[in-house]
Amino acid sequence: MLHVGLVGPGSIADRRLAPALAQVRGAVLWSVCSRDRERAQAFAGRHGARGPIFTDLADMLADPRLDAVVLATPDRLHAAQAIAAAAAGKHVFVEKPMATDVADAEAVVRACAAAGVRLAVGYHLRFHPGLRALRERIVAGELGRVLHMRATWTFIERDANNWRASPEVGRWWSLAAVGTHCLDLVRWYLRPGHGEIERAHALTASPVHHGPHDETAAVALRFAGGATADILTSVIFRAPRSIEVFGDAGSARGEEVLGPHGGGRIVVGDRELSYEPADPYLGELQDFVDAVAHGRAPEVDAVEGLANVRGLCEMTSA
Numbered sequence: 266m267l268h269v270g271l272v273g274p275g276s277i278a279d280r281r282l283a284p285a286l287a288q289v290r291g292a293v294l295w296s297v298c299s300r301d302r303e304r305a306q307a308f309a310g311r312h313g314a315r316g317p318i319f320t321d322l323a324d325m326l327a328d329p330r331l332d333a334v335v336l337a338t339p340d341r342l343h344a345a346q347a348i349a350a351a352a353a354g355k356h357v358f359v360e361k362p363m364a365t366d367v368a369d370a371e372a373v374v375r376a377c378a379a380a381g382v383r384l385a386v387g388y389h390l391r392f393h394p395g396l397r398a399l400r401e402r403i404v405a406g407e408l409g410r411v412l413h414m415r416a417t418w419t420f421i422e423r424d425a426n427n428w429r430a431s432p433e434v435g436r437w438w439s440l441a442a443v444g445t446h447c448l449d450l451v452r453w454y455l456r457p458g459h460g461e462i463e464r465a466h467a468l469t470a471s472p473v474h475h476g477p478h479d480e481t482a483a484v485a486l487r488f489a490g491g492a493t494a495d496i497l498t499s500v501i502f503r504a505p506r507s508i509e510v511f512g513d514a515g516s517a518r519g520e521e522v523l524g525p526h527g528g529g530r531i532v533v534g535d536r537e538l539s540y541e542p543a544d545p546y547l548g549e550l551q552d553f554v555d556a557v558a559h560g561r562a563p564e565v566d567a568v569e570g571l572a573n574v575r576g577l578c579e580m581t582s583a
């Protein structure tokens with residue numbers, strides 16, 4: 266049994282990660298770390314943590330019964346926490362994005378390699394059964410040569426005091442909340458035919474809260490093999506969430522597939538793709554636990570996490 270410690274008992278930990286972890290084979294929620302002891306205690310009680318609670322990460326990592334950590338903290342904290350966990354010999358599941366600059370992301374890759382620990386990044390859409398089935402068809406050539414992909418994911422965030430809007434613990438807003446997922450999805454779909462991203466640019470705007478971070482981002486990407494992609498993200502308006510994939514022999518469309526639920530409608534050509542919706546958070550955590558148990562890389566490892574951070578940095582660098 267892998268003993269897992271949870272750091273950052275906030276929204277995603279409470280609503281998705283801890284309930285999913287409770288269903289994962291081969292792991293248990295062991296300890297909880299929060300800046301606030303009562304919050305840690307309440308979370309541990311709600312989710313049946315079997316071990317101690319902590320208000321300090323170093324103390325949590327010193328626990329010899331702890332095998333792995335789930336980092337569900339604000340983005341700018343991820344790299345240092347992942348490096349500390351790796352140095353203590355603990356495997357790491359870190360929420361996306363893995364870091365907020367390339368140097369930090371590279372340091373995470375090095376730290377995990379040096380310590381011989383596994384690291385997975387929380388791109389849960391890779392475990393959406395419909396998106397997996399669609400990717401298999403695309404890689405098998407059903408759309409011919411894929412030439413363009415589009416992803417739109419927006420929502421309304423009314424709280425401008427959200428940490429994502431603060432440069433101290435966040436770097437991007439819409440791009441870190443949902444754009445990083447779209448970027449991962451586009452890379453996952455297009456890399457087999459087109460290699461890595463060679464140009465990335467995001468036009469960003471902050472017309473509502475007027476803070477330092479993107480409220481809306483219109484992203485344009487080009488891959489080495491010539492495929493292009495566009496991504497639209499926002500925290501200030503609602504648009505239908507969708508993906509579209511265009512090849513020279515056909516196209517596919519997914520409606521309401523971008524979200525936490527692992528469902529939505531996917532049409533390939535004029536035929537609906539049939540699949541059984543499943544909890545993608547359970548999928549990503551099961552993959553992490555299995556990777557540790559079998560000594561293999563998780564599906565989204567630290568190198569994939571680094572590539573995503575590189576893309577986010579490049580698209581917002583100019």
Ligand SMILES: NC(=O)c1ccc[n+]([C@@H]2O[C@H](COP(=O)([O-])OP(=O)(O)OC[C@H]3O[C@@H](n4cnc5c(N)ncnc54)[C@H](OP(=O)(O)O)[C@@H]3O)[C@@H](O)[C@H]2O)c1
Pocket residue numbers: 272273274275276277278298299300301304305336337338339340342360361362387388389428434441442525
């Ligand atoms: N994959 C997904 O679908 C998904 C969805 C949402 C979020 N996420 C990712 O999950 C991570 C957490 O996001 P969230 O929405 O759960 O945020 P959240 O609700 O604000 O939770 C973050 C937790 O981190 C802890 N924390 C430690 N230092 C903090 C600081 N300086 N400021 C604020 N919180 C601090 C807080 O817990 P204590 O105060 O108890 O220490 C807080 O509850 C982010 O990296 C985000 O990108 C992923």
